[in-house]
Amino acid sequence: DDQERQEVWTNIKDALFNDHIDQFRAEFLELHPYDQARIFEGLDKEVRMQIYTYLSPEEVADVMEHIDYDEIEPFFTEMDPTFAAQVFAEMSTDDAVDILNELDKDKVASFLTIMDDDAADEIKDLLHYEEKTAGSIMTTEFxxxxxxxxxxxxxxxxxxxxxxxxxxxxxxxxxxxxxxxxxxxxxxxxxxxxxxxxxxxxxxxxxxxxxxxxxxxxxxxxxxxxxxxxxxxxxxxxxxxxxxxxxxxxxMEEEASDDYSKLAAVSDVDSPDDNAFA
Ligand code: ATP
Ligand code: MG
CATH class of the missing domain: 3.10.580.10 (CBS-domain)
Structure with a gap:
């Protein structure tokens, strides 16, 4: 409930402020990655950078998978590049690819260079598939x-x-x-x-x-x-x-919002304001 949430939040802030890694890990990792991501989004850059040093690449990967991909760029930019590459390697390949598609090409290339070969190869293969195809949303961990x-x-x-x-x-x-x-x-x-x-x-x-x-x-x-x-x-x-x-x-969510935008665009044209005969 709300009060419990507030308490957890207070403890986390406390741990961060006092540099108590163990306390931070105990409280933060208890949360579902979805909730971890919500906390993460609300923090200042300096605090997030502190957190990267408290968590493993795998733990950060879990958080990143629950951040809106449109808003994820700054997070990977502020991370140490080697750490960021490790985070990508720990993610589900499909999620890693979705996120890499949001970053600029040079940055992607540099992450792939740092990553170990197997992880990089898998991701490179997936980056080739055209957007909105089965290949672009599949994962290779089967x-x-x-x-x-x-x-x-x-x-x-x-x-x-x-x-x-x-x-x-x-x-x-x-x-x-x-x-x-x-x-x-x-x-x-x-x-x-x-x-x-x-x-x-x-x-x-x-x-x-x-x-x-x-x-x-x-x-x-x-x-x-x-x-x-x-x-x-x-x-x-x-x-x-x-x-x-x-x-x-x-x-389904993406397609529904695409359809909605199209619909909105159509009704715009038909609206009385835009109608030359109005
Ligand atoms: P059931 O519903 O028959 O009790 P289940 O609940 O264990 O099985 P489901 O996910 O419902 O599993 O899958 C039903 C059946 O479909 C399983 O026997 C599975 O082997 C089969 N199945 C899974 N994927 C495919 C696929 N791509 N093509 C054909 N059959 C599949
Ligand atoms: Mg079944």
Whole structure:
């Protein structure tokens, strides 16, 4: 409630003022990243710079994912560039790409140079996709297994991949040519016998979207099929990424406000003031 919020806020300010890192971390990290971001936005630059030194890149990444991307530039500009690059590397690739698209090209290039190669390569690949396509909103942190694995092997694999995966509800199945051939839900994995093969349990009729598909169409499919995520493939059915339902909600919001602007523009023209015959 409000009083509790006020108390937390007082403690956080206190900790910052007195340079009490442990107290700050204890109070701040207790909050949901959404609420952390709201606090962050209200602070002066100097205080934010103090906070960057109190938090890990991963912790700052969680906060940044909840800041409005239109307003995020100053935050990354005020960070130490190496730290900023680490923050990007810790973010979901789709979020990192969305934010990098808001920054100027030189700055993006310099972050990518500092970043370690794997993280930079993944982000570079995603930066190439055209705006408002499936490729531009997908993330590359998905779980994939081979059709010939046993359930037991797949579960072991899933356990190692889970910490970094965008979702673990669906595991996608690829064949020897790395083509998408199936999908299996966490529920199905858990209720299957350990020695069964993935190929026996997987759903072979995988609904997927192609990487160039319009994001609005992707949103429609997620809504119609009721999946929590959809796989994104190239023209040869190679799995490139996934789009999760939370990203689709952002798309719907964006498209709705685009449509609204168009509508407003149309009604402007028709308004009596602009009408030459009025
Ligand atoms: P159910 O609703 O059948 O009880 P669930 O709640 O565990 O399953 P859902 O998210 O509802 O999981 O997914 C339903 C089924 O759809 C799962 O069996 C899953 O394997 C399958 N599925 C997930 N993604 C896809 C996809 N892209 N194409 C086809 N099937 C999929
Ligand atoms: Mg279900």
């Amino acid at each position: 779980v994939v297994v081979k059709a010939g694995m046993t359930i037991k092997e797949a579960m072991v694999h899933l356990r190692t991949e889970a910490p970094d995966a965008e979702t673990i509800y669906y595991t996608y199945v690829i064949n020897e040519d790395k083509r998408l051939v199936g999908v299996i839900s966490l529920r199905d994995l858990i209720i299957s016998e350990e020695e069964w093969l993935i190929s026996d349990v997987m759903n072979e009729r995988v609904v997927s979207v192609s990487v160039g598909e319009d994001q609005e169409e992707v949103a429609r499919m997620v809504r119609d099929y009721d999946f929590l995520a959809l796989p994104v493939v190239d023209f040869q059915d190679h799995l490139l990424g996934i789009i999760t339902v939370d990203d689709i909600m952002d798309v």
